[in-house]
Amino acid sequence: MSSNETPRGPVDSSRVPRYAGPATFARLPxxxxxxTTDVAVVGVPFDxxxxxxxxxxxxGNAIREASRLLRPYNPAQDASPFALAQVADAGDIAANPFNINEAVETVEAAADELLGTGARLMTLGGDHTIALPLLRSVAKKHGPVALLHFDAHLDTWDTxxxxxxxxxxxxxxxVEEGILDTEALSHVGIRGPLYGKQDLTDDEKMGFGIVTSADVYRRGADEVADQLRQRIGNRxxxxxxxxxxxxxxxxxGTGTPEAGGMTSRELLEILRGLSSCNLVSADVVEVAPAYDHAEITAVAASHTAYELTTIMSRQIAEARSK
Ligand SMILES: N=C(N)NCCCC(=O)O
Ligand SMILES: [Zn+2]
Ligand SMILES: [Zn+2]
Structure with a gap:
């Protein structure tokens, strides 16, 4: 979208029932x-x-279905994300389920193409493998990026x-590929059994800071968001x-559940506290609907993607108004 065009928003749910028609994220075009679009919501059906x-x-499709109930104004960030910038559903990346190396290449190439149009990516996974090709693509455009990783798991194991x-x-x-800014790497929500203490030592050597799930509970979302924001700066x-x-x-509804995690309220509040950060792209992964009940997980994921999209749209609009 060029700066003087009005973004095309979601289907109006007061005219077309929100459960009608095929699902796109938030009923967006x-x-x-x-x-072209400013923010491309893209699915990666790969596990x-x-x-x-x-x-x-x-x-990805479970999140799209659950996102039918999202509304156009986000009061928590005082923004109408789909009016501030064009957000559109770019469909799915067709990754080979029988060849992981090829799938990783396919995701990277598809991300290169979308980022090449000037769009930021809001990716709906898929398992966490896909973060690597997405980061490779983002780093080609921006250089090594700060990473904020919300997870029960470190995901810094070797093989x-x-x-x-x-x-x-x-x-x-x-980290091995040098595509992350090692001054600003954080995991949030970490908990649960590890293979050994070495997992933590290795992770620290790679440059990660850890905010555990219990830290979030004890210190609260605002303090955690403040600390993360300071570490990230304007990278x-x-x-x-x-x-x-x-x-x-x-x-x-996820593949490797661990007890003692954050609430969806805590996650959403931390994200809202990061609304001033320079968010270049994001993913929400590991939603596995077969283990879900009443779309609990897919609803949480759709709201999570909504907050992330809002951060990106606000920044795009702010950059345009300068
Ligand atoms: N990224 C996710 N969800 N899980 C990683 C768990 C790896 C393991 O089974 O040790
Ligand atoms: Zn993970
Ligand atoms: Zn995990």
């Missing part, structure tokens, strides 16, 4: 209906990198069954959200 329960390949590209290893690969920021950062009570 498809990318082919608008030509061949998982270590436990499969099913996140269906996550599984000798495989380098899995959902437990994307951030170790990213280009990528946010990767594994929905298992939430407690299984708030997100049962």
């Amino acid at each position: 498809r990318l082919d209906e608008v030509g 061949s990198g998982v270590s436990y329960r499969p099913g996140a390949r269906f996550g 599984y069954f000798g495989a380098e590209y899995t959902h437990g290893t994307p951030f170790r690969r990213a 280009p920021l990528y946010i990767s959200i594994d929905i298992d950062c939430l407690d299984p009570a708030h997100a049962p």
Whole structure:
């Protein structure tokens, strides 16, 4: 969208019932209906990198279905994200389920193409493997980026069954490849059993700071967001959200659930506290609808993507008004 065009927004749910018609994210237009977009919401139906329960390949469409109930004004950030900038649903990236290396290349190439049009990406996963090719693509454009990673798990392990590209290893690969700004790396929501204490030492050596799930509970969302914001400054920021950062009570539909997690309220509040950060792209991954109940997880994920999209749209509008 050029700066003087009005963005095309979602289908009006006071005229067309929100449960009617095929689902796009937030009932927004498809990318082919608008030509170009400022924020591309893109699905990656890929889950061949998982270590436990499969099913996140269906996550993107579950989030789209649950997002029918989102409304156009976001009071928590005082913004109408779909009026401030064009947001459109770019459909799915067709990644090979039988060849992880090829899938990783496909995701990177598709992300290159979308980012090349000037769009920011709001990716709906898929398992966490896909964060690596997305980060590669974002780093080609912005250089090494700050990373804020919400997850129960570190995802900085080395290999599984000798495989380098899995959902437990994307951030170790990213550090090895030099595509992250090691001055500004944080995990939020970490908890649960590890393979050994070495996991933590290795992670720290890579440059990560950890805010555990219990830290969020004890210190509160505002203080955590303040601390994260200070660490990130105005660096280009990528946010990767594994929905298992939430407690299984708030997100049962996921492949590797861990007890003792954050509430969806805490996650959304931390994100709102980061609204001034320079968010260049983001993902929400690991939604596995087969284990979900009454769309609990998909609703939480759709609201999470809504807050992230709002941050991006506000920044795009602010940059244009300067
Ligand atoms: N990224 C997610 N969701 N999980 C990683 C868990 C890896 C493991 O099974 O040790
Ligand atoms: Zn996880
Ligand atoms: Zn993860």
